[in-house]
Amino acid sequence: xxxxxxxxxxxxxxxxxxxxxxxxxxxxxxxxxxxxxxxxxxxxxxxxxxxxxxxxxxxxxxxxxxxxxxxxxxxxxxxxxxxxxxxxxxxxxxxxxxxxxxxxxxxxxxxxxxxxxxxxxxxxxxxxxxxxxxxxxxxxxxxxxxxxxxxxxxxxxxxxxxxxxxxxxxxxxxxxxxxxxxxxxxxxxxxxxxxxxxxxxxxxxxxxxxxxxxxxxxxxxxxxxxxxxxxxxxxxxxxxxxxxxxxxxxxxx
Ligand SMILES: [Zn+2]
Numbered sequence: 011x012x013x014x015x016x017x018x019x020x021x022x023x024x025x026x027x028x029x030x031x032x033x034x035x036x037x038x039x040x041x042x043x044x045x046x047x048x049x050x051x052x053x054x055x056x057x058x059x060x061x062x063x064x065x066x067x068x069x070x071x072x073x074x075x076x077x078x079x080x081x082x083x084x085x086x087x088x089x090x091x092x093x094x095x096x097x098x099x100x101x102x103x104x105x106x107x108x109x110x111x112x113x114x115x116x117x118x119x120x121x122x123x124x125x126x127x128x129x130x131x132x133x134x135x136x137x138x139x140x141x142x143x144x145x146x147x148x149x150x151x152x153x154x155x156x157x158x159x160x161x162x163x164x165x166x167x168x169x170x171x172x173x174x175x176x177x178x179x180x181x182x183x184x185x186x187x188x189x190x191x192x193x194x195x196x197x198x199x200x201x202x203x204x205x206x207x208x209x210x211x212x213x214x215x216x217x218x219x220x221x222x223x224x225x226x227x228x229x230x231x232x233x234x235x236x237x238x239x240x241x242x243x244x245x246x247x248x249x250x251x252x253x254x255x256x257x258x259x260x261x262x263x
Contacts, residue, residue, distance in 0.1 A: 014066045015059075017076045024114070027073060034072040034118040034260075035111055037104060038062035039132070041081040041125035044089035044221075046179035046203065046229035050194040051091050053179070053187055055079045058124035060190050061249065065122065068253040069260075072120075075107055082127040088222050100128070101135045108139065112146060120256055122151035126177065127217075129154040149259040151252050158208060160251055164244055173205035173231060178221070180231020182244050189241030200236065203229025 011027065013019060016035070019027075040055030059077045066072040078100070080093040087094055095103075108119055119139075121132045129150075136148040152160070161182050165175040175182040180203075187195050204225040206212065212224060221228050 014063055014072070014074050015076075016073050019073075024073070028115045030071070032071045032073055033116055034066075034069060034120060035075050035116045036062040036066055036072060036120045036122060037075045037078070037107055039078040039081050039100075039104075039121070039123045039125065039128050041083050041086075041127065042079055043081075043083040043086040043092040043094075043125070044228045045183070046199075046227050046233070047201065048196045048199040048233060049179050049184060049187060052079070053183065053194060054081070054123075054125040056191050056194065057183075057186060058122070060245075061124055061252065062122060064245075064249050065120070065252055065256065068249070069120075069256065073116075075111070078103055081123065081125045082131055083125070085127065085216050085220050086228065088220050089228050097131055100131055101138075104132075104135050105139070108146075108148075112143070117145075118147040118149075118260065120149050120151070120260075122252065122256075126154055126157070126213075129157075147260065149256060152255055154213075155210075156251075156255070157248075160248060162208075164247055168240055168243070170235075171205075171232070173207060174235070176204060176206075176229070176231025177208045178230040179203070179228065179233055181233055181236050181240075182231070184233035184236035185238065185241030186245050187241065188236055188238040189245060192238065195236075197236070200233040201227060201229065202232035202234060203227050205232055 038058035040058035045053045062074045083094040086092040132150045139148045
C-alpha cells in the first residue's frame with residue numbers, strides 16, 4: 011500500500027486494508043503554536059504526520075489517522091497565533107477517534123506526539139482507555155524524558171554546542187524542518203533563544219509561567235546553524251528509537 015493516511019483513502023480501500031490485517035492505527039498529535047520568528051506555527055503538526063507515516067511503514071500493517079493539529083500549548087499563548095485546547099477537549103478528540111475506529115475493526119491504537127506539552131496527557135488517555143477497553147491495545151511513543159535525553163545525546167553526537175538543541179525551534183527542530191518541509195523555515199530570521207540546559211526545572215518554569223519566562227522570542231536553543239542534512243540524521247535516529255519503543259510496548263501488553 012502506498013498511501014497510509016486514512017483521510018486520503020476511500021472506505022472500500024480502508025475495508026480491504028482491514029481485511030488484510032491492517033488493525034493498527036497511529037493517532038499523531040502536534041500543535042499550532044509559536045515557533046520563534048523563523049518557523050511556522052504548524053511545525054509540530056507537519057513533523058507529527060511525517061513521523062507517523064514513517065513509523066507506520068516500519069511497523070507494517072498500520073494506518074495513520076488525521077493529525078490532531080492544535081494541542082496543549084497554554085505555555086505559548088503569550089505570542090500571537092498559538093491555539094491551545096482544553097485538556098478535556100484534547101482527550102475527548104482522541105477518545106472519539108478511537109470510538110469511531112474501533113467499530114470498523116481497528117484493535118491497536120498508537121498515540122504519538124511531536125509536541126512535548128501533549129506527552130503526559132497521552133499517557134493518561136492510554137491508561138484510562140486500556141482499563142475501559144481491555145480487548146484493545148493502547149500505547150504511546152517516547153516519554154518526555156526519553157525524548158529530552160535523546161535530543162541531548164544527538165546534540166553531543168553532532169558536536170553541537172550544549173544548549174543548541176534546547177527543544178523548541180532549536181537546531182534539532184529547525185534542521186528536521188529544513189529536511190522535511192523547508193518551505194516552513196525562514197532561516198534569515200533565526201536567532202538564538204534560551205541556550206541553558208533544558209532541565210526538568212526549566213521545563214516546569216515554562217509550563218507554569220509560559221515560554222516568555224525564559225525566552226522573549228519563544229526559542230529554546232540556537233537554530234542559527236541548522237542544516238537539512240543534520241535534520242535527516244536527527245529524524246532517522248529519533249524514528250529508530252520511536253519504532254523500537256512502540257514495538258516493545260505493543261509486544262509487552
Ligand atoms: Zn515544535
